[in-house]
Amino acid sequence: MAEQTFKIAVIPGDGIGKEVIKEGLRVLDHLAEESEGKFAFEYDHFPWGCEYYLEHGKMMDEDGVEKMRNYDAIYFGAVGFPGVPDHVSLWGLRLAICQGLDQWANIRPVEFLPGVPHRINHPDPESLNWILVRENSEGEYSGIGGRNFQGRGPGGEVAVQSALFTEKGTERIIRFAFDLARTRKRKKVTSVTKSNAQQYGMVLWDEVFARVAKDYPDVETDQWLVDAMAAHFVLHPEDLEVVVASNLFADILSDLGSALAGSLGIAASANLSPDKSAPSMFESVHGSAPDIAGKGIANPIGTIGSAALMLDHLGLKEEAERVNQAIADTTGQGILTRDIGGTADTVEITDAIIKNLSKVNVEA
Structure with a gap:
């Protein structure tokens, strides 16, 4: 039995959210396995989203916010899909959770990863690293x-x-x-x-x-x-x-x-309850991208980076740093998804990140 087990509510949501969340969980499980009993993750999956809405007439259970309160964190994919108006999907799920749990601080790091073609004219883009703090x-x-x-x-x-x-x-x-x-x-x-x-x-x-x-x-x-x-x-x-x-x-x-x-696909974010009176929720910045859903080409970096923010919030700061370093190592090796000029698919880039995670652990 692990010394510490974190209970995570997993809401894959819609579109590519289901695909990238799966890859983020692979990274978390790899870290837990490598910890040799130091920590573990226990997941509960919730089927909320647009498909749930079309079947039940609501984006989540009536008591969905209250169900979230007993978790250490919430890992969220994306929301929105054709057939459900965007204002219905957003207010019915993501904003309902953020406001219901008073996750009042949203943080969104902006980082120029090595090997990722950027869209800015700057002599040293990899030196750029800032963070947006959003009233949430x-x-x-x-x-x-x-x-x-x-x-x-x-x-x-x-x-x-x-x-x-x-x-x-x-x-x-x-x-x-x-x-x-x-x-x-x-x-x-x-x-x-x-x-x-x-x-x-x-x-x-x-x-x-x-x-x-x-x-x-x-x-x-x-x-x-x-x-x-x-x-x-x-x-x-x-x-x-x-x-x-x-x-x-x-x-x-x-x-x-x-x-x-370079892409919204590499952007991570966290919806924080800073005093930890309620669980915080971690999600990539990109949307559900229904046009590429099911094709296996979605970029999981933003979601995996969001997992790093979650690890940091849970007190696993060393593991968070390892994940961020593994992401940078992977892009620096030229292993990129299509949205950032590469050919790797969703699973392949996650495989590379996990491989680099093991390398980071050995070097540490």
């Missing part, structure tokens, strides 16, 4: 609003979508970003808003950022409007370290960062 519980994804006046006839309907910014929610994500910056070689936090045009919620954000920054005199800061920051991602990525932004802005900027690094 309110902001533009609060779900406040509605539609009305359908009775006015065609063209007369009105839709209202409100963003919610609370001082509590804003302060805790900004402090999280500053605390994270203190763990990095370069201690810097960049705040991103659009406070010139959004004069209430984002001015509040700016004011809270300025106040919190005073408690971290050792951390460098700067502030950008989101449109200028999008350009800065492209023109001066070397200035970036920890970037904190609202739910919507960090969502968009993280996709931009991943695309610059």
Whole structure:
């Protein structure tokens, strides 16, 4: 029996989510086997997603969020598939879990892996490594609003979508970003808003950022409007370290960062309950990609990188570092999936990562 067993809720979801989650679990099982009893993983699989919706009329069980509370972590594939509107699939599963468990901090590293063709003009792309910190519980994804006046006839309907910014929610994500910056070689936090045009919620954000920054005199800061920051991602990525932004802005900027690094397929993320009062959820940034589902060509790197974030959160920091190193070794050897210019399929690249994991372990 292992010294420590982690209970993981596995939600493969839709499309390629089922394929990449399978490969991530292979990596986790390999690590557990190599630990020689130090730790083990116990998985419970949940069939929630669009197929479940088409059969049951809901994306997950009514008590699905409560079922998640007893796990150490949640490992999530992807959500969305033709036949189910995207807003139904997203709000019915992923956002329901994030909000229901108050996973208020989302982190999305942007890393330029060796051997991966990048989309940026920089003399040393492999030196670039920054992290997006996304407010994950309110902001533009609060779900406040509605539609009305359908009775006015065609063209007369009105839709209202409100963003919610609370001082509590804003302060805790900004402090999280500053605390994270203190763990990095370069201690810097960049705040991103659009406070010139959004004069209430984002001015509040700016004011809270300025106040919190005073408690971290050792951390460098700067502030950008989101449109200028999008350009800065492209023109001066070397200035970036920890970037904190609202739910919507960090969502968009993280996709931009991943695309610059080569592909959304390599991007990992974590939806964190930082005080561990509830389990955190780990997922790749990419979607369910129904156009390539079932073909065996999906890139599992983002999902395996998300497993590394999960390992780190569970206290297995050495194992997390090994996984990240094995990923870098694999891409550096030119073993790439089609989305990043290679020919390896989903299983082959995972095989290479596992092989390099064993190599990393021997060298350690």
